[in-house]
Amino acid sequence: SYVLTQSPSVSVAPGQTAAITCGGNNIGSKSVHWSRQKPGQAPVLVVYDDSDRPSGIPERFSGSNSGNTATLTISRVEAGDEADYYCHVWDSRSNHVVFGGGTKLTVL
Amino acid sequence: QVQLVESGGGVVQPGRSLRLSCVASGFTLSPYGMHWVRQAPGKGLEWVAVMWYDGSDEYYADSVKGRFSISRDNPKNTLYLQMNSLRAEDTAVYYCARGVYSNGWYPDYWGHGTLVTVSS
Numbered sequence: 568s569y570v571l572t573q574s575p576s577v578s579v580a581p582g583q584t585a586a587i588t589c590g591g592n593n594i595g596s597k598s599v600h601w602s603r604q605k606p607g608q609a610p611v612l613v614v615y616d617d618s619d620r621p622s623g624i625p626e627r628f629s630g631s632n633s634g635n636t637a638t639l640t641i642s643r644v645e646a647g648d649e650a651d652y653y654c655h656v657w658d659s660r661s662n663h664v665v666f667g668g669g670t671k672l673t674v675l
Numbered sequence: 676q677v678q679l680v681e682s683g684g685g686v687v688q689p690g691r692s693l694r695l696s697c698v699a700s701g702f703t704l705s706p707y708g709m710h711w712v713r714q715a716p717g718k719g720l721e722w723v724a725v726m727w728y729d730g731s732d733e734y735y736a737d738s739v740k741g742r743f744s745i746s747r748d749n750p751k752n753t754l755y756l757q758m759n760s761l762r763a764e765d766t767a768v769y770y771c772a773r774g775v776y777s778n779g780w781y782p783d784y785w786g787h788g789t790l791v792t793v794s795s
Binding site for chain 2: 568597598600602604608609610611612615616621651653655656657658659661662663664665666667668669
């Protein structure tokens with residue numbers, strides 16, 4: 568089955584840029600989506616189809632995807648961005664959604 | 676606005692059954708695939724099941740295949756998850772999520788979840 572790998576944690580100072588990566592075999596051939604989950608809350612989609620943003624998501628959130636790595640980039644990080652971030656893809660071989668293990672973003 | 680409200684969770688003994696419901700509002704269920712996703716306490720997200728927009732197809736995670744069954748009632752704008760032969764490892768918050776098609780069904784809106792606790 569397809570596997571997505573995320574670093575468990577990323578720390579960044581306010582105002583800096585956070586890069587959260589998601590690794591998978593030839594992930595560049597898939598559409599990657601990113602969801603954010605704050606403690607005690609439901610997940611919220613922040614990037615879809617590699618680099619598009621749903622309405623209401625700030626332009627500070629951007630995504631890229633190439634080769635074996637997809638990246639969620641958060642510019643000018645704010646305290647309110649502190650959350651768990653999950654990448655996910657559709658595995659067309661199994662018709663399953665596959666989630667990465669999640670990355671906890673800590674704002675120092 | 677888009678809303679998904681899950682219900683039906685609770686405490687259940689191992690081996691017993693439970694049926695979850697998810698009522699959608701703010702949109703019509705019929706054009707969308709629908710997912711169930713769960714999250715065990717302190718753990719990450721785990722995809723459980725998906726049903727095609729018209730109910731024509733459904734797929735399950737290996738961990739629940741043969742025990743769980745997803746269904747939908749489009750006129751009632753409602754999604755269901757029938758969970759049989761429950762195990763302790765099924766303890767989790769269960770979220771329903773709307774699926775948008777783009778090279779597959781990806782979740783774009785999520786409910787707030789319902790907690791299922793399997794314990795004797």
